[in-house]
Structure formats: C-alpha cells, structure tokens
Amino acid sequence: MRLRSWLTPAVDDGLDLVLRLAAVVLLLRPMGPWFTRPALLGIGAASIVSPAVLRSPLTWVAAAAFIGLRLVADWPLADNHIYLLGYWCLGASLALRAPDPRADLARSSRLLLGLAFAFAVLWKGLLSPDYVDGRFFRVTLLADDRFADAAQLIGGLSEDQLLENRAALTPLPEGAELLDPPRVTEPPGLRAMASAFTWGGLILEAMLAVVMLWPLGHRITWARHALLLAFCWVTYAFAPVAGFGWLLLIMGLAQTERAQRGLRMTYVATFFLVLLYTEVPWAGLMLDAHAWFVA
Amino acid sequence: MRWSPVLPVVLLAAVAGTQVWLARSVDLAAWKGGGFGMFSTLDDGPHRRVRVYVSGPGRSEEVEISAFLEDTAMRLATLPSQTWLSRLADGVVADERRHDRPVSHVRVEVWRVRFDSVTLGATSILLRRYEHDAPP
Numbered sequence: 001m002r003l004r005s006w007l008t009p010a011v012d013d014g015l016d017l018v019l020r021l022a023a024v025v026l027l028l029r030p031m032g033p034w035f036t037r038p039a040l041l042g043i044g045a046a047s048i049v050s051p052a053v054l055r056s057p058l059t060w061v062a063a064a065a066f067i068g069l070r071l072v073a074d075w076p077l078a079d080n081h082i083y084l085l086g087y088w089c090l091g092a093s094l095a096l097r098a099p100d101p102r103a104d105l106a107r108s109s110r111l112l113l114g115l116a117f118a119f120a121v122l123w124k125g126l127l128s129p130d131y132v133d134g135r136f137f138r139v140t141l142l143a144d145d146r147f148a149d150a151a152q153l154i155g156g157l158s159e160d161q162l163l164e165n166r167a168a169l170t171p172l173p174e175g176a177e178l179l180d181p182p183r184v185t186e187p188p189g190l191r192a193m194a195s196a197f198t199w200g201g202l203i204l205e206a207m208l209a210v211v212m213l214w215p216l217g218h219r220i221t222w223a224r225h226a227l228l229l230a231f232c233w234v235t236y237a238f239a240p241v242a243g244f245g246w247l248l249l250i251m252g253l254a255q256t257e258r259a260q261r262g263l264r265m266t267y268v269a270t271f272f273l274v275l276l277y278t279e280v281p282w283a284g285l286m287l288d289a290h291a292w293f294v295a
Numbered sequence: 296m297r298w299s300p301v302l303p304v305v306l307l308a309a310v311a312g313t314q315v316w317l318a319r320s321v322d323l324a325a326w327k328g329g330g331f332g333m334f335s336t337l338d339d340g341p342h343r344r345v346r347v348y349v350s351g352p353g354r355s356e357e358v359e360i361s362a363f364l365e366d367t368a369m370r371l372a373t374l375p376s377q378t379w380l381s382r383l384a385d386g387v388v389a390d391e392r393r394h395d396r397p398v399s400h401v402r403v404e405v406w407r408v409r410f411d412s413v414t415l416g417a418t419s420i421l422l423r424r425y426e427h428d429a430p431p
Contacts, residue, residue: 076327076374083310083329087303094299108300115304116331119311123325123332127315131335133412139337142415171408171417184415201334239334 005097009055014258015102019054019092021250021271023047026063028275029243031082032070039066060093080116081244087112088251102258109251110224114212121206131202137194138186143169146240149283153290155190197238204231221255225263228252232270242278246271317374322422324373342408343372343422347387351397351429361390375405375423384427401427 026044030037043063047054067086071078091108098104124131141151142165151157157165168182186194208231211224228248236245253267276282307329314330317323325332326339345368349358360368364386371379384401391398405423410416 071329075370076323077370078327078329080327080329080331080333083307087307090306091300091303094302098299104300108303111301111304112307115307115311119315119331120333120335122315123330123335127318128325128332128336128338130337130410130412135410135412135415136335136337139410139415140334169410169415169417171419181416241333 006057006061006093008057009052009096014256014264015096015105015254016051016054017264017268018105018250018254019060020048021246021253021268022089022092023054025085025243025246025250028246032066033073036066036070036073040070055096057093057096060089060096064089064093079241079243081241081247084112084116084244085247088247102254106255109254110212113228113248113251114209117205117209117212121202121209124202124205131198134194134198137197138191139169141190141194141197142166142184142186147238149281149287150238151190151193153283153287155193156187157185157190161185161187201235204234224255225252229266229270232274236274236277237282240278242274245274245277249274321374321376327373337410338407340369340373344406344408344419345372345383346404346406347383348402348404349387349391349396349398349400350402351391351399354397358387358391360387364390371403372405377425380405380423380425381427384425388427388429398429401429403427 023044026040027048030041032040040063043059043066047059053059064086067082067089071082071086088109091112092105095101095104095108128136130136141147141155142157142162148162152159152162164182165184165186168184172178204227208224208227211220211227214220229252232245232249236242239245249267249271253264256264256267258264310329311331314323314328314332317328318325318330318332324339324343325336326334345360347358347360349356360383364383367379367383367386371383380403384403387401387403388398403423403425404421406419407422409418409420411418
C-alpha cells in the first residue's frame, strides 16, 4: 500500500500548473555535472509530456535525489536556489502521496519561503556588517558587470566614471600603498539607488519572512501574495538570478486555490516577466536609446 | 497535524544553520552552502583570491594555478578548509612534477578583499596560509 502511494499519480487539484512550471524550470536551467544533468532534463521533459509522470510522487522524489546528488558533487559551489529547489521537489513528492496534495504542498511551500527569507534577513541584517552600512550595494553597483547598465541608467554614472571606479576598487598587492590613491566617484543618484536597494530589499524580505511564517494564514493570505509578487517584479528586473525568481513564483502559485484564476494568471504572467527580464537587456537598450536621443 | 509537509522545512533549517556555523567557524563564503546569504556581503567568490608559491632546488616563486586545478581553487576560495587547502597543495605538487619542475614545498594562501566603509578603498586581507612539504 505504501509503495503504491509512490507510484499512483495524484488527481489534478490545480496542482498540474504548479508542477508543470517546475518542470519548465528544470528544462530552462539545466544543472549540475554530466551524471545529474540528463536525468533532470529527462524528468522535466517527461513531466511536460505526460500528466501521469507529472503527478507521480516518484518523479519529484527522483528530482530531489538528483538535485541532492548535484549539491554533493558541486559542494560548496552550488547556488542557494538549487538547495531550495531540492527541498521543494521533496515537498512535492510527499504532498502527492497525501490525501490533500494541494494543502500539503501549499503548506510546505509557504514554510520554505518563510524560512528562506528569514535566513536571508539574518545574513543581511545581523551577520554581514557590510550590508547594513550600504557598502554591499555601493560596491556591487560599480564592480558587478551585471548591474552596470542599471547603475548608468538609474544611478547617473557615466561610462568613464564606471571604468575609473573599477580601477579604484582593485586592491593593491600586499603591503603596497599609492601616494595619491584613485578615488571612487559616486553621483548622488547612485548613492540613492544603493540605499534604496539596501533598505528596500531588507524590509521587503523581512516582511515576507513574517507573513509566510505567521500561523494565522487566512487573514493575511492577500499580503503573502502581494508581497511575493512585488518582490519578484522589482528584484528580478535587476538581480540576474531568474532561477530563484521562478522558484519563488512556483512556491507562491502553490499557495493559490484553483478558483483564484486571476491570481494564478498573475503568477504565470510574472513567471514570463522574469523570463523577459533575464533574456532582454532592458536597461542596456534604454541606455542606448537615451544616448541616441541625446545625440 | 501532518508532519510530511514540514520535513523539507526541517531539512532547510538544518542545512542553513550548518551553513551559518561553517561561515563563522571556517570562513565559508556567505553566498554559498545553502544558508541564503547571497547578495548580503562583499565577501564572496569574486572578492577572494587563491595564491600559490612553490619552492624547490633552485627556485622559489609564485605559480599560476593550472586549468585543471581551477575548480579546486574555486572551492577552496569559497570554503578555505584544511581539506581543500591540502587538496590544492597536493594537486600543485603533482602538476609541477608532471612538468619536470622541482618542488619540495608549496605554500597556499587565500585572500579576501575588504572595502573601506567610507571611501570604498580596497585592501587585501589574508584569510588562510597553508604550508605543505612535498613528499620526496
């Protein structure tokens, strides 16, 4: 009987959409070494093709196992969302064996989200002194290529200033000291942007941790969805980690009822918005357009 | 109360708690290890650097890390533990000998960059130094 519960596909209770998007994530971001990649791609493809595979607990426990194998093989280099995806797949496999799969997956998704955000807040707010004093985003906006377009577009940094700043941020060899060290130039717009990213990110993540972990669910359901969607709309326009964004959206979608059609469609639309964010260099295009108009 | 939905949550808490402990005790980079410390600190992979010095009869110099040891060096920069330090040192000895270069001692250093909170001036800070005598 217990073995059969792993092999019997669950009945669709609005979960198919959630599981199918998770399968899409496995296909969009193939991961790990050669011995996990084909298996995870195969699981993703088979889940999309076959509803029975999609709803089988065995599918998702296998996905969790291969993700776990990848985490061990890549230790300690794997990104955090790979861990989260592994936990979620395990949660999905356990939920699909339960009498009410939707309720179980909604609960594990909510708690996983809450705890992940709680640890993110712990790191940002308490364990990393260079976050709360603003250094993290001040340096990242200057030194990280992935934020360069946004730093110029919103922060008002020129191309020359960006290059000079990167040279100024390069550490000297041990013991060396320049007579006249180069200074970092930060336009007021860039400092404001760094502050907004620092405090906006921390406050939003702290609110998400609280509402997701808050036990009295029904009264604050709307706040959970509104905050999570707002987080994804804003964060993934800048943060180059679409895989994390998709996973958060899947975990939010898992907390919706089948009848909440508008909300579910908003989650799906945001899933594709994050895809657009990652594939279309919107800040670079706007920067080019701005330069063209000025010229 | 059903416990199966909570099982992955317990796993997350255990791994993330261990990550915090490893970060505090052996300088695991906050960004990695499943503790959700990404985008929280500048002490991450790109701001850590591994340097290797080799000495032997007639030589004492810093060497470039060869391509096949880059993965080990990246893991070491992320988690500068005894295991990865000795693994890289062993790899360097093997690599030097494969190229018929004499080696009797290897020194591995892991550095991180610290940025001043006001000027953002960058300074290199030594995180680990590991001395390794090559077997004859």
